[in-house]
Amino acid sequence: MDLHTVVEVVSPAAVGQWRPGDAWLAGGTALFAEPQTDVTRLLDLVAAGWTPITVHGHGLEIAATCTVADLAGYAGAEHFTAFHELATACCRAFLASFKIWNVATVGGNLCAALPAGPMIALTAALDGECLIFGPDGERRLSVTRFVTGDGATALAAGELLRSITLPAAALTGRTAFRQGSLFAHGRSAVLLIGRRDGAGLVLTVTAATVRPFQLSFAEVPDAGELAAAVRATIPDDAYVDDVHGLPAWRRHLTARYAEEIRAELAG
Template identity: 60%
Template sequence: MDLNTVTEIRDARVPAPWRPGDAWLGGGTYLFSEPQPQLRRLVDLSRTGWTPLELLPDGSLEIAATCTIAELSRFAKGLGVGAAPLFEQCCRAFLASFKIWNMATVGGNLCNALPAGPMISLTSALDGECLLLGQDGVRRRVRVADFVTGAGRKDLAEGELLRSVTLPARALGCRTAFRQASLYGLGRSGVLVIGALDPVDGSMNVTVTASTVRPVRLWFPLSPTAGVLRAAIGAAVADDEWFDDIHGLPEWRCHMTLHYAEEIRRELEGVAK
C-alpha cells in the first residue's frame, strides 16, 4: 500500500533528531499493509549492517531486530541445542507467504505486539531479553514477557528502538513442547502454548500467547500437577485478558489453552522421567 503522507525516508545510520510523524522501517510488512496517516518520515534500518544472528561466548543467542523470519529459520536448522525445533515451529506459525518470510523481521513482530505474533511466543518462552536504545543514548533491557503489555501495546518510549533480543544459553538447552490452534486450517493463531523443561534442574515453564492479550510465562521448580498448572494459569490471566476477536472467543481460547497446557505438561513430564 502506498503511504501518501510520507514525504521522506531517512537512513538510520545518519543521526538526526526524532520528530513527530517518524517511524522505524524494518521489513515494512506491517507499515505498508494498511493506511498510516500519522506518518511523515520513515527511518530505514535496512542498511544498518547488524549481524542477524550471533552465538555469544556464553552460549546465548543474540537476534538482531532486523533479522528476517527466513534468516531465523535457516539458522535454526543448524542450531545444535535442545530448543532448536521450537524456532521452526514458531516460524511456521506465521500466516505468511514466502515474500513475507523474506521481509518480515523479528523486531517488527515484537513491536507490533499482536497476540498472535509467533516471535513473541518464541522469545518469551525462551526467556528472551530485549535491548532498547533511547533517543538520548540510554540503553535498557526488558524481558520479552514484560515488553509486550497488551494487544498492540509494548514498553517502548517515543523514538526508542528495539535493537536485539538475547536468548540465554540455559533456555536454549531446554526440551520444548509446542501446541497451536486456529479456527481455520491456514488461519491466524488463536491459541499458542509452549512448554520448556530445563534438563539441569528439572524446572518447567509454560508460556501462553495468542489466546491472551500479553504473553504469560509461568515457572515451576518441578513438573506441576494438573491441578497446580490449571490454577496457575487461572491466577495469572485475568478474565479480561483472554483475547476476543474474529479469530476466537475468549471462552474457546481459555478452554484450548488449558487443554494444550495439560498435554504439554504430560509430554514434558514423560521426558523428565
C-alpha cells in the first residue's frame, strides 16, 4: 500500500532524528500493510547495516533488521540446538512466500505485536531480552514484557528495537512445538513452545492470547498441576476473539497442546 502522506525518507536513520510523524522502517511488511495517515517521514534502519545474527559468549544477538530468510538460513552456532529447531519451526509458521521471508524482519514482527507473530513466540520461548534505543538512552526488557497486547508494545515515542539477545542457557536441550489453525494453511490461532530447563519445564503460549504468557516449573508438573497453572496464569479475557478462532476454542487447544508438550518433554 502506498503511504501517500510520506514526504521524506531519512537513510540511514539514528535515534536522535525522531520527531512526531516519523515511523521506523525495516522490512515494511507491516508498515505498508494498512493506511498510516499520521506518518509523514520514514527513518530507514536497514541502511544502518546491523549484523543479522551475532554469537556472543552469553548467547545469540539477533538484530531487529534480521530478515526471516537470514534467520532460517543461519547455520552457525550448531551447538545451540534448541535455537535451530525452534527457528526453523517458527519461520515456517509464517506460511509466507520467499518474497516475504526476504523482506520481513524479526524486529518488525515483534513491533507489529500481532498475536500470531511467530518471531514473538520464538524469542519469548528462548527467554529473549530486547535492547531498546531511545532519546533518553537505552534499556532492556524481556520479550514477554515488550509485547503488551494485540498490536501494542512497551515502546515509547522515539524508541526503537535494536536487537533481541537469547541467552545461551536457553538455546540447548529438548523442545516441543505445537501450532493450531482453523485451516491447513491458515494463520496461527494457537502456538505453544515447551522447553526443558534443567529438571524443569518452561511453557510459552502465543497466538491464542493477546500477548505472550510464560509458565516456568522447577520440575516437570503432572497433568493436573499444569492444567491448573494454565488456567490461573491466563485470564479468560486474554484469549483472542477474531475470525481465526473463538476464545473458547483457543482456550481448549491451549490446554490440549500444553498437556501434549508436557507429556512429550517428561519422557
